[in-house]
Amino acid sequence: MPLNAVPQAAKERAGNLAERIYLQLKDDIFEFRLLPGDRFSEGEIAERMAVSRTPVRQALYRLQREGYLQVYFRSGWQVKPFDFEHFAELYEVRIVLELEAVRRLCARTQDEHPAALEQLKRTWLVQPEQRLQDGREVSQLDERSHCLLVEATGNREMARLHAEVSEKIRIIRRLDFTQSPRVAATYAEHGKIIEAILARRSEEAQLLLKTHIEVSKAQVHTITLHMLHNARQRSMPTPAVKP
Structure with missing residues (x-):
């Protein structure tokens, strides 16, 4: 040895x-x-x-x-x-990257549509009884789907940067999905975005996507300590450490 x-x-x-x-x-x-x-x-x-x-x-x-x-x-x-200004800046970067991704995807021909779009279609364009209801699961699915959208462009640096930004705002997403109406709204919003991309309606798809992200971004300005403690109570029952 x-x-x-x-x-x-x-x-x-x-x-x-x-x-x-x-x-x-x-x-x-x-x-x-x-x-x-x-x-x-x-x-x-x-x-x-x-x-x-x-x-x-x-x-x-x-x-x-x-x-x-x-x-x-x-x-x-x-x-x-929380640095609210920093979160807002991260959301601005996310919007720029995702809108550019949509623009590129809509500019492709029918034969160039990546398999990722079909995967997104199968995920979000489903009947109500097939939808996930757990906010945590839908939050994870939402994040992964947006990353997949950027990955579908084939630009690895865009995808890497977008993944980093997505991780840093993950806690905002999680807070957003502690509100049950967001689950149904997310399915509806994603469905419309995907349909617009598949139909190559670029301006419509970008507007729908930006509006969808702005809803989550607006959550930044509503966060309170009470909201965070409520979220903690709804998560694992045992705190990691003493506050």
């Missing part, structure tokens, strides 16, 4: 552990188990996940680099409070 085999294996295990902690904490944020402003220590996370502090620290600093957490060297970590 090579002399460095064991240390290398140990590094891989540590890296996998840090990745698992990172994904769990990010999910805690998106699912409201950790709310903006919540504070916690490395020790609390390590104890909850039954791991050492080293992979916890690696995961936390990664989340800090991505803008989800901020660190106070004397008092631990905090979920970054």
Whole structure:
């Protein structure tokens, strides 16, 4: 056995552990188990996940680099409070990318329509009894569908940037879908957008899409602490850490 085999294996295990902690904490944020402003220590996370502090620290600093957490060297970590102006800017970027995607898709010939559009058609153009009703599931489906729309253009950089933006506004989407009327409205809105794209009615499709996204964007300005705590109560019953 090579002399460095064991240390290398140990590094891989540590890296996998840090990745698992990172994904769990990010999910805690998106699912409201950790709310903006919540504070916690490395020790609390390590104890909850039954791991050492080293992979916890690696995961936390990664989340800090991505803008989800901020660190106070004397008092631990905090979920970054909402920056409403930043969310609004992210939505503007999303709108630009998706409108351009629709324009490109509508400009293609019939034979050039990507399979992704057929997949979106099968997802959203369904009978009411076939629709999903769980807000969390529909939220995930909504995000994936919009990403698929941009991916269908074939521009990998557009798709990568759009995916990054989509992840950063995921919590707004999740809040939006805690309101049951949004589920039915989302099916109806997506259906109209897809039909317009398939018919190559570019201006109509872009207008429908922009209106659809603006509804979610408007949610940014209505967020309150009470709304976030209600969302937490509707999610997993046990909080990740103490607020």
